[in-house]
Amino acid sequence: MARGARVLTLERSGIRYARIALGAAFLSAVASRFGLWTGNVGLERFAGFVLYTAEVNSFMPEWAIPFLAWSATAAELSLGIALILGLWPRWVALGSAVLLALFGTVMAISFGPKSALDYSVFSASAGALLLALRHDEAEGRARDTSEP
Numbered sequence: 001m002a003r004g005a006r007v008l009t010l011e012r013s014g015i016r017y018a019r020i021a022l023g024a025a026f027l028s029a030v031a032s033r034f035g036l037w038t039g040n041v042g043l044e045r046f047a048g049f050v051l052y053t054a055e056v057n058s059f060m061p062e063w064a065i066p067f068l069a070w071s072a073t074a075a076e077l078s079l080g081i082a083l084i085l086g087l088w089p090r091w092v093a094l095g096s097a098v099l100l101a102l103f104g105t106v107m108a109i110s111f112g113p114k115s116a117l118d119y120s121v122f123s124a125s126a127g128a129l130l131l132a133l134r135h136d137e138a139e140g141r142a143r144d145t146s147e148p
Helices: 003-033 043-056 062-085 089-111 113-118 121-133
Strands: none
Touching: 003 043, 003 062, 003 089, 003 121, 043 062, 043 089, 062 089, 089 113, 089 121, 113 121
């Protein structure tokens, strides 16, 4: 196998890995909210996430909190599935980057920057942004990135 082909294969593998890792992280978060990881499955577990949403969005009015909790859950579920399946790679990765940047920002506002940094929210956002920028490879097409 030629060096260029090996590099392209490694790059495609890295892109696939990033897609699946980000998607799995989103789906894992959703699963936790409904008790799927603990075996204590139920909608009542979601109430704890609504309380956490209120803490993270401490600057938002109380009436907005359930909407934010359900919206975040729907976004993470949709983006997670689309990332794993490789659907609309550029737009889904870009949406993931924006969502994660928003999560990190509200965490930093409410808890200070340490919590967003400890949970690697900005790192995941940056990874999603890189994934959006490399969407050609994610779709299986090679792009010439060499210097002119």
